[in-house]
Amino acid sequence: MSDALSAIERFSRYQSDDARSAESVHCPVRDVLDCIGDKWSILMIMTLATRPQRFSELHRAIRDISKRMLTQTLRDLERDGLVTRNVFPTKPPSVEYYLSPLGQSLLEPMASLIDWADRRYSDIHAARVRFDGAPCDVPR
Amino acid sequence: MSDALSAIERFSRYQSDDARSAESVHCPVRDVLDCIGDKWSILMIMTLATRPQRFSELHRAIRDISKRMLTQTLRDLERDGLVTRNVFPTKPPSVEYYLSPLGQSLLEPMASLIDWADRRYSDIHAARVRFDGAPCDVPR
DNA sequence: TAGGGCAGGTCTCACATAGAGACCTGAGGT
DNA sequence: ACCTCAGGTCTCTATGTGAGACCTGCCCTA
Numbered sequence: 001m002s003d004a005l006s007a008i009e010r011f012s013r014y015q016s017d018d019a020r021s022a023e024s025v026h027c028p029v030r031d032v033l034d035c036i037g038d039k040w041s042i043l044m045i046m047t048l049a050t051r052p053q054r055f056s057e058l059h060r061a062i063r064d065i066s067k068r069m070l071t072q073t074l075r076d077l078e079r080d081g082l083v084t085r086n087v088f089p090t091k092p093p094s095v096e097y098y099l100s101p102l103g104q105s106l107l108e109p110m111a112s113l114i115d116w117a118d119r120r121y122s123d124i125h126a127a128r129v130r131f132d133g134a135p136c137d138v139p140r
Numbered sequence: 141m142s143d144a145l146s147a148i149e150r151f152s153r154y155q156s157d158d159a160r161s162a163e164s165v166h167c168p169v170r171d172v173l174d175c176i177g178d179k180w181s182i183l184m185i186m187t188l189a190t191r192p193q194r195f196s197e198l199h200r201a202i203r204d205i206s207k208r209m210l211t212q213t214l215r216d217l218e219r220d221g222l223v224t225r226n227v228f229p230t231k232p233p234s235v236e237y238y239l240s241p242l243g244q245s246l247l248e249p250m251a252s253l254i255d256w257a258d259r260r261y262s263d264i265h266a267a268r269v270r271f272d273g274a275p276c277d278v279p280r
Numbered sequence: 281t282a283g284g285g286c287a288g289g290t291c292t293c294a295c296a297t298a299g300a301g302a303c304c305t306g307a308g309g310t
Numbered sequence: 311a312c313c314t315c316a317g318g319t320c321t322c323t324a325t326g327t328g329a330g331a332c333c334t335g336c337c338c339t340a
Contacts, residue, residue, distance in 0.1 A: 008250075010254070011189075012187070031261055032257035032264070033257075046152075047155060050149070079268055081267025106256060108144045109249075110148075114147040116245070124175060126221070127220055127221025
């Protein structure tokens with residue numbers, strides 16, 4: 001837990017630096033969130049965690065992503081060095097995506113997040129039902 | 141690391157369940173990503189990690205968020221039980237936001253992510269420069 | 281007593297991003 | 311001759327986001 005505190009303290013130092021001097025220091029957390037903080041990246045990385053997969057496999061695994069966003073998310077992750085793209089010269093050519101070592105190193109911190117999601121999911125759900133059920137007791 | 145593997149294996153079981161039966165099983169990871177996977181939530185939670193803060197303090201801390209999104213993000217986090225809203229009847233009334241116990245329990249998994257961001261940030265940056273520098277060696 | 285400022289928002293408009301789904305290419309099956 | 315497949319791209323529309331004007335009550339100052 002002291003790990004958590006020190007990491008967060010480091011972050012808040014970046015934040016205040018940022019606040020103080022308009023653009024000079026840039027917070028790594030912001031950068032990393034720009035990479036994997038979008039709608040599909042985390043899901044993509046977790047889907048690739050078990051094994052390399054091809055474009056259409058990924059599309060089947062994440063059924064509600066559009067081809068356009070699938071392409072774009074993979075391209076961004078490739079650009080950031082988290083995912084590697086491999087083209088096999090078959091007919092028709094097949095393309096395989098897999099996690100680079102950098103991408104794999106993200107699995108451990110992400111696993112603790114999954115773990116949290118699993119354990120706390122019901123709490124969140126309950127809070128939401130409660131909130132939606134009693135929206136009027138505190139007028140805004 | 142076996143923790144990571146087991147968590148990810150659990151996730152992939154959800155994924156394949158999802159793929160098999162159209163809507164019956166819903167993956168908790170997807171739900172949690174819907175909560176905190178948007179542009180501002182993680183940043184908000186980390187900013188609230190150090191201490192409770194008022195609306196305008198948060199606005200100063202995260203300078204590039206609009207008031208509209210600040211309100212909306214806080215409302216969503218409150219709805220999901222991660223953040224608590226407290227109104228003091230001063231004149232004019234002041235409003236304080238702080239992490240609920242549920243929100244605080246998220247700090248630990250998030251800290252490991254921050255830690256990763258700090259350590260690997262330069263790798264990502266390097267990969268990006270490399271990718272942008274040589275965009276033409278593999279024509280798509 | 282008129283005017284201005286503050287906190288904590290809401291509202292409207294404009295623009296950026298995401299999704300749906302048609303289309304493309306080149307080869308192989310029937 | 312026609313259909314299918316993988317791995318995309320393209321266009322159009324729907325949704326999300328940002329900028330910034332405005333609102334409400336109360337206080338302070340001139």
